Amino acid sequence: MERSSSFPIVKKKVGNVSTRRIVVTSGKGGVGKTTTTANLGAALAMRGHRVVLVDADIGLRNLDLVLGLEKRIVFDIVEVAEGRCQLRQALIKDKRFESLAILPAAQTREKEALTAEQFAGVIAGLDEFADFVLIDCPAGIETGFRNAVAGAKEALVVTTPEVSAIRDADRVIGKLLEVPMPISLIVNRLRPEMVRSGDMLAVEDVCEVLNATLVGVVPDDEEIIDTTNRGEPIVLDESNRLRTIYEKIARRLEGEDIPITSFEKPTFFKRLIGAITTG
Amino acid sequence: MIEFFKRLFGPSDSGATAKQRLQLVLMTDHLALAPEMIDAMKRELVEVISRYVEVDRDKVEVDFERHDHALAMMANVPILGVARPSERPSERPQERAPEAASAEPVAPEAVPAGPAPLQQRKRRKKAQRAPA
Amino acid sequence: MHERQLEIEEAVVPAARGRAIVITSGKGGVGKTTTTANLGTALAMRGARVALVDADIGLRNLDIVLGLESRVKHHLLDVIEGGVTLEEALVPSKYNESLVLLAAAQHREKDEVPTEAMTALIERLRERFDYVLVDCPAGIEHGFRNAIAGAQEAIVVCTPEVSAVRDVDRVIGLLGNRFKPQLIVNRLRPQLVKRGKMLSVEDVNAILRLPLLGVIADEPEIIITTNKGEPLALRRDGATGAAYHAMAAKIAGEDVEAPMVEVRESFFGRLGAFFGGKA
Numbered sequence: 047m048e049r050s051s052s053f054p055i056v057k058k059k060v061g062n063v064s065t066r067r068i069v070v071t072s073g074k075g076g077v078g079k080t081t082t083t084a085n086l087g088a089a090l091a092m093r094g095h096r097v098v099l100v101d102a103d104i105g106l107r108n109l110d111l112v113l114g115l116e117k118r119i120v121f122d123i124v125e126v127a128e129g130r131c132q133l134r135q136a137l138i139k140d141k142r143f144e145s146l147a148i149l150p151a152a153q154t155r156e157k158e159a160l161t162a163e164q165f166a167g168v169i170a171g172l173d174e175f176a177d178f179v180l181i182d183c184p185a186g187i188e189t190g191f192r193n194a195v196a197g198a199k200e201a202l203v204v205t206t207p208e209v210s211a212i213r214d215a216d217r218v219i220g221k222l223l224e225v226p227m228p229i230s231l232i233v234n235r236l237r238p239e240m241v242r243s244g245d246m247l248a249v250e251d252v253c254e255v256l257n258a259t260l261v262g263v264v265p266d267d268e269e270i271i272d273t274t275n276r277g278e279p280i281v282l283d284e285s286n287r288l289r290t291i292y293e294k295i296a297r298r299l300e301g302e303d304i305p306i307t308s309f310e311k312p313t314f315f316k317r318l319i320g321a322i323t324t325g
Numbered sequence: 326m327i328e329f330f331k332r333l334f335g336p337s338d339s340g341a342t343a344k345q346r347l348q349l350v351l352m353t354d355h356l357a358l359a360p361e362m363i364d365a366m367k368r369e370l371v372e373v374i375s376r377y378v379e380v381d382r383d384k385v386e387v388d389f390e391r392h393d394h395a396l397a398m399m400a401n402v403p404i405l406g407v408a409r410p411s412e413r414p415s416e417r418p419q420e421r422a423p424e425a426a427s428a429e430p431v432a433p434e435a436v437p438a439g440p441a442p443l444q445q446r447k448r449r450k451k452a453q454r455a456p457a
Numbered sequence: 458m459h460e461r462q463l464e465i466e467e468a469v470v471p472a473a474r475g476r477a478i479v480i481t482s483g484k485g486g487v488g489k490t491t492t493t494a495n496l497g498t499a500l501a502m503r504g505a506r507v508a509l510v511d512a513d514i515g516l517r518n519l520d521i522v523l524g525l526e527s528r529v530k531h532h533l534l535d536v537i538e539g540g541v542t543l544e545e546a547l548v549p550s551k552y553n554e555s556l557v558l559l560a561a562a563q564h565r566e567k568d569e570v571p572t573e574a575m576t577a578l579i580e581r582l583r584e585r586f587d588y589v590l591v592d593c594p595a596g597i598e599h600g601f602r603n604a605i606a607g608a609q610e611a612i613v614v615c616t617p618e619v620s621a622v623r624d625v626d627r628v629i630g631l632l633g634n635r636f637k638p639q640l641i642v643n644r645l646r647p648q649l650v651k652r653g654k655m656l657s658v659e660d661v662n663a664i665l666r667l668p669l670l671g672v673i674a675d676e677p678e679i680i681i682t683t684n685k686g687e688p689l690a691l692r693r694d695g696a697t698g699a700a701y702h703a704m705a706a707k708i709a710g711e712d713v714e715a716p717m718v719e720v721r722e723s724f725f726g727r728l729g730a731f732f733g734g735k736a
Contacts (some may be wrong), residue, residue, distance in 0.1 A: 073516055075485010075595035078621065105597050106483055106627060108620040153627075156598055185485035185595040187515050188567055209343050209683055210490065211519040217352050217516060217563075220358065237677070242342045245681045251344045254349065268646065272654035275619055343684035350526045358564045391527040 068180050069198035075185030075215030077206045078234040081270060084112045085180040088279045089296040090178050099148045100177040102194035103184040105161055107151035113140060114277020115148060124152040133171045157189045161194035169197030175242035187221055200228045203285040206235040207247040216256055230261035237258045237266050262295035263306055287306040352396050356389055379406040477579050477589040483624035485595030487616045488643040491679060493592040494522045495690040499705035501556035505587040510559045510602035514596040517561035523685020524551055525558055534562040537574045543581060552691055567600035573686035579607025597631060611636035612670060616637045617656035622664055640667040644675040647720040671704040671716040673697055
């Protein structure tokens with residue numbers, strides 16, 4: 047794990063590349079928005095970008111927990127919006143990375159504590175600190191969602207290959223297109239063996255049904271739970287394949303055209319059985 | 326044991342079932358979110374049909390029926406009159422004789438095989454109806 | 458004197474009323490909807506009259522988990538706003554005679570439902586059903602408040618993950634003493650618990666401290682049955698089906714053990730521990 051020098055928090059942006067503001071959303075809860083935000087943010091930071099992750103789940107914050115930063119929270123986004131502290135004071139630098147910080151949510155407030163304009167105002171204030179701002183959106187399509195979207199210029203929709211998740215993702219995509227906002231799709235928690243046995247929708251099915259641009263496929267990995275328990279994003283584990291996967295998603299977000307790995311090639315055995323049964 | 330062999334030798338179809346159900350449910354969800362689109366579709370439907378037969382525009386109904394494996398649009402379009410082929414309303418799209426508007430409505434699926442509407446009107450009670 | 462006594466006794470005997478139970482968690486994606494569908498199915502299979510209410514307005518999914526998505530004609534808001542009667546809106550289950558669904562509205566928002574209206578609706582359902590199970594949305598805002606309105610009991614669903622435990626803890630605080638909450642631990646993976654990579658049930662309940670209704674293991678069957686819209690509890694065989702039936706019996710007041718998931722230490726685990734390695 048890299049130990050980094052201090053985050054140049056007051057460093058001004060070089061050149062005039064505008065800050066990317068991306069909301070990570072899904073509609074359905076529990077599909078992996080927070081895990082995606084944390085790991086993708088970490089991957090972008092590892093590629094040298096200055097990254098700020100914003101937890102928009104006021105009242106049920108979890109981004110801090112997933113990154114193991116929960117004990118270091120002093121101020122939160124509501125206090126920033128209400129002017130009770132400076133933005134800089136609320137940012138928590140993740141010491142494992144050169145340039146990754148989080149802006150935590152408030153825990154004892156509710157999503158109605160902020161208006162969309164206030165939220166957008168706070169996000170705009172991050173422009174001088176970050177090349178990438180990833181906003182971890184709460185579940186649902188109400189106030190919390192609207193606020194998170196108000197702060198963003200593009201959206202990353204996370205879904206799992208399951209019926210309820212895809213249906214909710216469809217609803218969310220509809221709402222995002224109304225803004226309008228460019229949308230990329232991540233299919234999370236794919237289980238290739240279940241796709242092969244016909245028990246799970248394939249990635250192509252998901253993309254066809256949702257009609258969205260795919261930017262990443264992340265297979266289900268039991269290590270994720272352990273990393274969340276420990277507050278260590280999985281991209282720090284060099285032996286885990288998810289590290290490369292998140293790195294590639296980061297590169298696609300940068301604009302690189304990298305083909306998406308297919309996890310669903312049938313095994314030799316299955317092809318053999320297929321050949322025998324179909325004759 | 327049978328389950329084991331089913332898995333081994335043939336694809337389970339729950340994934341395919343899921344896809345089919347999802348496509349249907351999303352179609353329904355999208356329709357529910359677009360009442361303006363349905364109104365526009367209804368208006369255009371009536372316009373197109375009016376080029377061929379005269380319809381009772383106030384009584385046109387458009388509904389969507391969902392079954393377990395299909396979604397269908399059902400339209401009920403009461404027909405007021407069918408002109409002789411040579412006098413098709415499409416020939417005179419703007420004008421319509423006031424008499425024809427008050428002719429008795431015909432059942433949607435029936436095309437009158439008998440006398441032309443003008444003659445029918447003389448024999449039957451005029452329906453009390455304002456021109457559409 | 459005797460007659461007056463009889464009169465008084467009649468006056469205090471209340472009309473039989475069903476039990477209204479809200480299924481909640483705070484965190485999304487832990488299995489509230491699946492639990493509602495399966496518990497409801499299990500209770501109906503015992504002969505009870507059961508109404509399932511989807512309170513996730515805007516992102517409904519109880520209908521699709523029950524396989525009823527193509528049969529929903531009217532929803533909860535239609536009833537509350539007086540457009541249709543309750544009878545017209547209740548959708549009978551495909552599989553159980555005594556199970557019905559009251560669907561959520563798909564293209565409305567949770568704010569549109571006044572809490573008093575929800576309470577009144579649940580009261581009406583209690584008059585006709587033995588059990589009214591309310592599927593609560595994720596979050597702790599208006600949707601949550603509406604879902605608990607009218608309920609007298611709560612079942613709290615939690616997965617053995619730190620984010621979920623944290624959110625559920627918050628929700629238990631909000632529920633207060635009124636709801637006699639019981640806990641279901643969902644998606645346990647015994648292998649991971651054994652290897653120390655997942656919280657155990659004891660770990661979870663050491664924090665939440667609720668009476669345990671049951672534990673459900675993570676199973677691919679859950680995804681498959683949701684794909685097909687056939688709740689797993691329709692089959693009494695299999696560990697998960699049996700667990701839901703045991704929980705239904707417990708809810709009905711039978712003196713049964715809460716279904717658990719065995720976390721057996723493997724031979725190698727014990728060997729490793731013997732040699733001083735990680736268990």
